Amino acid sequence: MKVAVVLVAAGRGERAGGGVPKQYRPVAGVPAVRWALRNLRRAGGVSVIQPVVSPEAAHHFAAASAGIDVSPPVEGGATRQASVRAGLEALAAFAPDLVLVHDAARPFVTPALIARAIEAGSGGAAIPALPVTDTVKSVEGDKITGTLDRSTLRTVQTPQAFDFASLLAAHRKAAQAGRDDFTDDAALMEWAGHTVHVFDGDAGNIKLTTAEDFARAEMLLMNALGDVRVGSGYDVHVFGDGDHVMLGGVRIPHERGVVGHSDADVALHALVDAILGALAEGDIGVHFPPSDPQWRGASSDRFLAFAVERVRERGGVIAHLDVTIVCEAPRIGPHRQAIRARIAEIAGIPLDRVGLKATTSEKLGFVGRGEGLTASATATLRLPFAQEI
Ligand code: CTP
Numbered sequence: 001m002k003v004a005v006v007l008v009a010a011g012r013g014e015r016a017g018g019g020v021p022k023q024y025r026p027v028a029g030v031p032a033v034r035w036a037l038r039n040l041r042r043a044g045g046v047s048v049i050q051p052v053v054s055p056e057a058a059h060h061f062a063a064a065s066a067g068i069d070v071s072p073p074v075e076g077g078a079t080r081q082a083s084v085r086a087g088l089e090a091l092a093a094f095a096p097d098l099v100l101v102h103d104a105a106r107p108f109v110t111p112a113l114i115a116r117a118i119e120a121g122s123g124g125a126a127i128p129a130l131p132v133t134d135t136v137k138s139v140e141g142d143k144i145t146g147t148l149d150r151s152t153l154r155t156v157q158t159p160q161a162f163d164f165a166s167l168l169a170a171h172r173k174a175a176q177a178g179r180d181d182f183t184d185d186a187a188l189m190e191w192a193g194h195t196v197h198v199f200d201g202d203a204g205n206i207k208l209t210t211a212e213d214f215a216r217a218e219m220l221l222m223n224a225l226g227d228v229r230v231g232s233g234y235d236v237h238v239f240g241d242g243d244h245v246m247l248g249g250v251r252i253p254h255e256r257g258v259v260g261h262s263d264a265d266v267a268l269h270a271l272v273d274a275i276l277g278a279l280a281e282g283d284i285g286v287h288f289p290p291s292d293p294q295w296r297g298a299s300s301d302r303f304l305a306f307a308v309e310r311v312r313e314r315g316g317v318i319a320h321l322d323v324t325i326v327c328e329a330p331r332i333g334p335h336r337q338a339i340r341a342r343i344a345e346i347a348g349i350p351l352d353r354v355g356l357k358a359t360t361s362e363k364l365g366f367v368g369r370g371e372g373l374t375a376s377a378t379a380t381l382r383l384p385f386a387q388e389i
């Protein structure tokens, strides 16, 4: 079965306050829409993710989705309904069996919820719903006019799951009838005469709507990513012939080179081991054996990108990276900012989450004699306790 997701991210987020639209604002250092994408990708069974964005914010989407497998975004419309339709039309050639429509503003969709959506949606049309626990009143001004029977009421969420052909036909029909006011796809399908079913939603799957929701989201995420891990790494290389050294992904001119199988970047190698250590997933040699010719002369940013990807696959975030380089020469100070910036770029984290120190070894030992250089590193990760986030 071909399952596609239409991810609607073309809103302006007015209720959350002006500026950068809410779906691009960070939650625990990661843009909200990136959490949604990560969680959609972590779920099994999704073949294609079709993002819908506004042209003014296309650069925000490109940055937030870097490295994640998504189709080229299409342009949204003035209403959510128009944006969903744009996504469906873009998927028409792919002709999925099932489509899940999901709000970019719901970052905490879990793989379990996605699995329920796929299962229930296979029946034709189904949406996640939660029981109402508060008593609900209707009011005029400050006067109560009635008490609703909450047992028949549900609040509903996304992802909403539909037979693709039926949802596309219903959207085309609504557009033709001049109806553009449906706030969710279930309402549109009901209007088109389909029966829509409900399945169990997830109370943690909140929609970021107001500025206060961000504080709540941050708390939910910090709680969910409460498994804080610290890993350490260490690396040594010998100086040899050459005219530069690679340190932290930056080429530094030097009267000597560094001997090693790859580009012998001690700072990146120590960082990779620190991350793998925090994940308890072996070390750099396990994943990139020196005996394998394909890593000869390899640029070490690939090793770091691999470790960063492993963190993402585990559903976690890198909270901080810290490196100490020990050598008599070259001098690191002039390159400190460039190295920090490069590490931050490869790891996809802000610059203020990368520390870099350098020291000599006071002419003592092999480093002091200028025979080689070393680096040690620490990585702090936040991982989910369960496989829920
Ligand atoms: N959306 C969209 N196109 C629109 C309007 C909304 O793709 N023309 C998307 C939003 O980006 C969001 C989802 O639909 O992911 C749910 O909409 P909502 O929470 O209302 O977001 P906004 O419309 O952006 O916020 P607001 O209504 O406060 O302006």
Ligand code: MG
Pocket: 011, 080
């Ligand atoms: Mg809106």
